[in-house]
Amino acid sequence: MNTQQTNQNVSEEAALLDHDCDGIREYDNPMPAWWTGIFWLSILFALPYFAFYHLGGVGTTLADNYETEVGAFYEMQAAKLGNLKPDAPTILTLATDGQKMLAGRNMFRANCATCHGPDGGGLTGPNLTDDHYINIRQPEDIFRVVHDGLPSKGMPEWASRFSEPQLVLLAAYVASLRGTHASAPRDPQGDRIGPWSTPSAATPPTVTTAVGE
Numbered sequence: 001m002n003t004q005q006t007n008q009n010v011s012e013e014a015a016l017l018d019h020d021c022d023g024i025r026e027y028d029n030p031m032p033a034w035w036t037g038i039f040w041l042s043i044l045f046a047l048p049y050f051a052f053y054h055l056g057g058v059g060t061t062l063a064d065n066y067e068t069e070v071g072a073f074y075e076m077q078a079a080k081l082g083n084l085k086p087d088a089p090t091i092l093t094l095a096t097d098g099q100k101m102l103a104g105r106n107m108f109r110a111n112c113a114t115c116h117g118p119d120g121g122g123l124t125g126p127n128l129t130d131d132h133y134i135n136i137r138q139p140e141d142i143f144r145v146v147h148d149g150l151p152s153k154g155m156p157e158w159a160s161r162f163s164e165p166q167l168v169l170l171a172a173y174v175a176s177l178r179g180t181h182a183s184a185p186r187d188p189q190g191d192r193i194g195p196w197s198t199p200s201a202a203t204p205p206t207v208t209t210a211v212g213e
């Protein structure tokens with residue numbers, strides 16, 4: 001009876017698989033070519049897609065976009081804030097505020113990365129992630145350098161571009177870069193200075209303000 005059925009149609013006979021399990025036989029029914037085509041194409045597509053968004057850092061993922069948006073929001077907020085003082089307590093407190101530092105990171109990547117590298121490791125400008133600084137002894141010095149620039153050394157001034165609170169935010173971001181890991185750090189330049197919280201031994205006397213003077 002089995003043979004009778006299968007003999008009915010030659011093409012069905014050809015598509016039957018060889019094995020026979022208690023009289024149960026199966027057809028070889030491959031997926032249609034268009035389906036297999038899409039299947040393989042999607043795998044091929046996934047390889048560069050993954051590399052583009054997750055390995056090379058070229059494309060931006062949804063998470064990146066979200067962080068950029070949050071950063072832009074705080075950058076806008078900072079422009080309106082009038083009460084960010086360019087002093088060490090404000091700068092150091094801001095430096096530990098993850099969300100506000102997203103704004104700092106945005107501003108840094110857009111304006112400073114060309115010379116200091118996207119992660120602060122330094123390019124033509126010095127490395128900002130190590131403990132060595134040329135012009136910085138205290139967190140306030142970061143604000144001063146960014147505000148006024150060092151025109152003769154190739155560091156532009158930013159006071160004409162950003163409001164004071166934005167510059168405080170930027171200075172806080174630079175302070176927070178210290179001790180982070182840069183992918184291709186430049187060799188240290190300048191003097192090694194003490195941790196931000198305590199005044200370093202290298203502090204020039206002019207920076208300390210004595211009470212009662």
Ligand code: HEC
Pocket residue numbers: 108111112113114115116124125126128132133134135136142145146150153154155156158170171174189190
């Ligand atoms: C055109 C290149 C350039 C750009 C853009 C630039 N910098 Fe600089 N920056 C320099 C150079 C060069 C120096 C080193 C000056 C020196 O030798 O004293 C420097 C020094 C500094 C220093 C002091 C580092 C030290 O060790 O004394 C800080 C802080 C700094 N830059 C922050 C920033 C920030 C923040 C931005 C973006 C708002 C920025 N820079 C944009 C070139 C640049």
